[in-house]
Amino acid sequence: MTEPLLSTRARSLAAVGQASSWAIADEGLRRVAAGEDILLLTLGDPVCPPHPAIVAATKAGLDAGRTHYTPLHGEPALRAAIARSEGCAADEVMVMPGAQHAGLAVLTLIVGEGDEVILSDPFYATYPGVVAATGASAVRVAARADLSTDVDAIEAAITPRTRCLFLNSPANPSGTALSVQDYQRLSRLCEQHNLWLVVDEVYAHFRFDGQDVRAWQHGPAGRTVSLNSLSKSHAMTGYRVGWAVAPGRLIAALGDWSAAALFGVSQFIQDAAVTALSLPESELAPYRQAFRARAQQVVARANALQGLTATMPAGGMFVMLDCRGVEPDDQRFARRLLDEAKVGVVPGSGFGEGGRGHVRISLTPEAETLDLAFDRIAAFIARD
Known part of the structure; x- marks a missing residue:
């Protein structure tokens, strides 16, 4: 029996490949759920509860x-x-x-x-x-x-x-x-x-x-x-x-x-x-200002590693790392970080050609988690 067709719109959505942008992030989530020690620096989902x-x-x-x-x-x-x-x-x-x-x-x-x-x-x-x-x-x-x-x-x-x-x-x-x-x-x-x-x-x-x-x-x-x-x-x-x-x-x-x-x-x-x-700004300021501190932390840790560069963002919840000095292929770099360093990041090419050669680091984890993640990234780069 012939199945009814999906619309042209549905095929257009499939063609832009949104799911592939998150493939490595999703893989990291699956591994964490299975009990693997993965540090996820992937999604912009604040770890703290609402006020x-x-x-x-x-x-x-x-x-x-x-x-x-x-x-x-x-x-x-x-x-x-x-x-x-x-x-x-x-x-x-x-x-x-x-x-x-x-x-x-x-x-x-x-x-x-x-x-x-x-x-x-x-x-x-x-x-x-x-x-x-x-x-x-x-x-x-x-x-x-x-x-x-x-x-x-x-x-x-x-x-x-x-x-x-x-x-x-x-x-x-x-x-x-x-x-x-x-x-x-x-x-x-x-x-x-x-x-x-x-x-x-x-x-x-x-x-x-x-x-x-x-x-x-x-x-x-x-x-x-x-x-x-x-x-x-x-x-x-x-x-x-x-x-x-x-x-x-x-x-x-x-x-x-x-x-x-x-x-x-x-x-x-x-x-x-x-x-x-x-809510008064005073109630929210500690939560929001912590992202600035973590951005500064990530930029400093990245720029201390040979082959990685980062600049302080104007705002947001992420820092883009230029990884081309370590690995020109951001998809491969992110995959190797997940498999070998047990750190999950998002390949920049998932955000368009302009992101190629970069990986996105989420600032939502706590500072201690970010430091541990960069310790692992540093060890990965040192032995590569």
């Missing part, structure tokens, strides 16, 4: 029976809390189950078949899949040598089919960030070519350079979308709560999307999110 007030609010919401349908755009209290955090109006906020889904929803509503979406390469590994799911084509534009977004190269890549620039600041995996000057130039390009600017800002609270440059304040008016969530900023990855800040006409369309795809985010999760956003 106790967030956990208490989650439980209180469940105890209060807050388990019903919600307004499609989000609970008013949460939209107001996000608006205060983002410097926008509450009616410019759409609550979604994570920034990943918010990105998919936004792109589905602004691009489609035959359109082009520009990505800065290296990019977060899921972005090509998000673009493929919309039916549009991803145009990968090489970043500068330091892996930062090259606005000149973006301008040269714009065609009559371009509809959107999809960027990340601070960026995963590179740790680079867009400047005010970058936004000024990107704004001119978007206005000149009638483009949307979509910026994933999930690492906005992790800036190591003292800057706080946001898309909503510096991007082109009426055509900027900011994506964010509490996954990283408040160690709430499993809560799956995020948002899009966007112009009113797109917010209205996102309400239609929610009616078709989600029918809202759980009440008790939104209650916990309100509590998270109400």
Whole structure:
């Protein structure tokens, strides 16, 4: 019997090979589950629990029976809390189950078949899949040598089919960030070519350079979308709560999307999110500042090893190590680290051509774990 076919969209998703980006990380997780002594420096999933007030609010919401349908755009209290955090109006906020889904929803509503979406390469590994799911084509534009977004190269890549620039600041995996000057130039390009600017800002609270440059304040008016969530900023990855800040006409369309795809985010999760956003910075600063310290630690340890180089990122949860002085093939280097040094890292080529010759180190493990991992990496390099 002939089986029914999958859609062209499904085949497009398979073609971008998202799963292969995480193959070594997944292998490391399997080995840890089997009892092997592997130190994982792979995923951006904070090891610490959420703040106790967030956990208490989650439980209180469940105890209060807050388990019903919600307004499609989000609970008013949460939209107001996000608006205060983002410097926008509450009616410019759409609550979604994570920034990943918010990105998919936004792109589905602004691009489609035959359109082009520009990505800065290296990019977060899921972005090509998000673009493929919309039916549009991803145009990968090489970043500068330091892996930062090259606005000149973006301008040269714009065609009559371009509809959107999809960027990340601070960026995963590179740790680079867009400047005010970058936004000024990107704004001119978007206005000149009638483009949307979509910026994933999930690492906005992790800036190591003292800057706080946001898309909503510096991007082109009426055509900027900011994506964010509490996954990283408040160690709430499993809560799956995020948002899009966007112009009113797109917010209205996102309400239609929610009616078709989600029918809202759980009440008790939104209650916990309100509590998270109400926490004073003093309560969150130790958690966030620890990432800066661990970034400095990783950069120092890497640069002390022959053949490895790293620079301090502008922000985020990762450091990119240039491994070409040890092994030009980042996939092979990561595989050998896993097999021989018992350290799991993510090959940079999984994030595009711009990441080739690098591996990504997560800053989520504790400092002691990072030191032990680099002791193992040092021993591996010494005997290689």
